[in-house]
Amino acid sequence: MDYPELNVPFPGKEIFLRLGGHLTKTQVDPAAACRFQRYALEAFRLCRPRGRWQIFPVTAVTDEAIILADGSSIPGGDFSRKNRDISFLWCGAVTVGKAVTETRDSLEMVSARAVYDAVAGECADGAMDMLQALAAGELLRRNLRLDKRRFSPGYGDMPLEVQKFFFSSLQLEKLDMVLNDKFFMIPEKSVTALAGVR
């Protein structure tokens, strides 16, 4: 399923918390608040969240990997051990595009860069939340249940090399995403995730 535009609500609270804000303690004077809000909204306007997902039949689950029907193996014991009984593997990818990080990197003020970075990061996370929720709804109609808990390459024991699987199986070039030789995604604020489907 392809979502060329994901309608991510402005994640104001999440950005504030990501930047170390405390909901009751932090006080920002009005001028600074206006400045930071401006950075945040400018960054948000540059984010273009979009994503795709697909499910793949699972034939076996070992302690170290998930084996798919086409013979592909997805390494990562943390994930496979928690998903022994899954029927399908859900794979999703989102990106917010490169405009926001390109602009971030061109900014002189590091404070502005920090806000841009937080906005782009939260926007990407929000887009993945949304993609997963949309997929859950779609799968429920097929009498399938998508786990809320998701795993991403590069976290836990799932190697970054798994990104190769995402790029080939989800055709992420259609989202203008590329994978570099160190398995980092470009645009930088992109998220890939796996979850079990029962």
Place this chain on the structure above:
Amino acid sequence: MTRNEFKKRCESGFLILDGATGTELIKRGMPGGVCPELWVSEHPEVICDIHNSYIRSGSNIVYAPTFGGNRCKLAEFGLHSELAGIVSTLARISKKNAGSRAMVFGDIAPTGRFVEPFGDLPFEEAVAIFRETAQALADGGVDGFAIETMMDLQEARAALIGVREAAPDLPVIVTMTFDSSRRTLTGNSPQSALVALQALGADAFGCNCSTGPEEMAQIIAEMRPYARVPLVAKPNAGLPRLVDGKTVFSMDDRTFAGCAQALISAGAVLLGGCCGTTPEHIAALARQVKLCSPPAEIPICSSVISSASGIWQFGSKFTVIGERINPTGKKAFQAQLREGKLDMVMDFAIQQNSAGAQVLDVNMGLAGIDEAGMMRRAVAMLAKSSPLPLCIDSTDPEAVEAALRLYPGRALFNSISAEKNRLEKILPIAARYGAMLVALPLTDAGIPGSAAERMLVVDRIISAASDYGYTAGDICVDALIMAVASEPQAAKTALEVISACEMRGLHTVCGLSNVSFGLPDRALINRTFLGMAMGRGLTAAIANPLFPELMAMVLAGDALCERDANMSAYLAAVSVSAGAVPAAAEKISPAEALKLSVLRGETERIPERIDAVLSSGMTPQDILNELLIPAINEVGKRYEQKTFFLPQLISGAEAMSRAAACLEPLLASGNDSEQQKVKFILATVKGDIHDIGKNIVAVVLRNYGFEVIDLGKDVPPELILEAAEKHSACLIGLSALMTTTMGAMRETVELARSRGMEHLHFIVGGAVVDQQFADSIGAYYAADPMAAVNIARQFQQN
């Protein structure tokens, strides 16, 4: 059934809806992977059986099996060209089977795409998609429509407009799904969705799916104070859980029905079930509803407008409608609009939002531009990026329609007068989209001179508006304040209009700055008039919220008019802004002003502040030691106490940098501080390209007197150790974002040990790094930039 008959039916008692359809179809043999609409049309006996089960259970309304009967969903099966035939057939089958036993509502559900201005599906295309389905359902003879499982207000609006255009006289139920945070997937609150959709013509509104009945009762209760239409609850049968690889829901029929009283007490009038519910659940619910007591009466507020994410209730506080998005008298803004640019619209919106406006007036009236086109673009942009409801300000019917049709909320419309053109052409447009109205007491003959005459005109407008279903609560009367410089009695007349409206319970608004036109010190006249008008009961003003004195007066006015419980907003605002009131800032010394600029991160003001302090006779060294260093220490302390967050810490550091740069030429002679700086090597480790965190640490460290040698990102261990040797540095900061690149931290530390470089101290940080990991590799852990500074300072002192 007409809309009026439906309304009366709802007023006469509770209505029972049906339960889940999809799972019932699967139970009766529908295979996976097929198009449900096509399969049901080929197996009509199945849906008849399901409907019969629900009707026997007590359902007054059953939904035709057309959940995916829109062009987008049918296209997934290559069936979009057969939409009309399939959908109308399903409606006919359902209607013929139900006969007079129950009503059949056509089921309309999401397309699966996001609608403009939030998504890529153009709004008019979305309307056309839903209109096509609604037309097919109407052709099939449905009694009404159920727009359900909507996850986005704008798509629900498109569906409702599409249905209204296809079948204006049939009733429409709209239900949306709200998650545990009580928001839709796209951030709409239940109240904002209710306010927008009931204004747009929904005959009932509520929730379906997502939650069980207890949670749904809370959502219904939150909506009830604003609900002018019957509320709908179609919850799931509790929470889903997995049993033997299959999804089952936690509530059996009796438990589910046991929640009926909670839903009814919350305000639900139409009750049914969604995922996991069966005819047994509906039968138990129908039995239970008969035993339930009706809810207690509560006042319903109609003077409410909304944005996509929130609502604003007139009268709850004084309403400041920000006036800045208006090209009149703004040459730069006019030039931008003529170039087709809207950058300043966004700037004005942000400024006014931050300054405390509750509503944004949007006026695109400028000769030589396409007002309707620009208005539509401005509304689309503001709807996406501002949480404030909009006041659409135009006399051009085309611009008004463009704005109100697209706007994903209930707007305030400024304005309807008693002029023939406005009553005949613009009022129907405003009514079609349910906008709240500003009533301008003006006729084709001009502005009536006395307050009594103006009130007669107000009555004419209210009467005309009532023909479209408006009530007095939907209208805000413009007191029509004119310039006192040319009409000395203008203020008195406007105040009399405000008093007259106050006595009749009508809300009032005025274009505040008109009163002072042509006079010196306009702000003083504006504030004074505002105080007088608030005393007479003025509800709202179209004003410039960027005047702090004006906003302070509004706060005080609310406190004095009992619109501020315990004066909490007033007291909170006064205590927060005590040090920030411009008048107070002017009185502080240049030295204090400089410290304040570092604390506030006002980088651009630093040079002038430094000059002022130097002029006062303070030496550069004293400025550094007695003002700047204590100020940046205070910034760090507040960050550690969490009264500052990261952008404030960095801004303070940036202001400090600017100050240090200003002082540097003056400090150069006889200052040995440069020689004493401790060197700090900083790098994002091998394999990792994320460097924003490392860059922030660099800025903060530099401002605490460290010489930072930033090696960049993706730096191999060998290069880090070479740099340490070359610069004779003993402090090394390593950053990593991914668990998979944390290994390079260990590698770097171990390489240093293997080379006997025991004098090196490593400080590690990054999103996935923690104390345990740092301990395991023999490094210090810095959770944030200030932690890195504090660790480094320990070595500085040693």
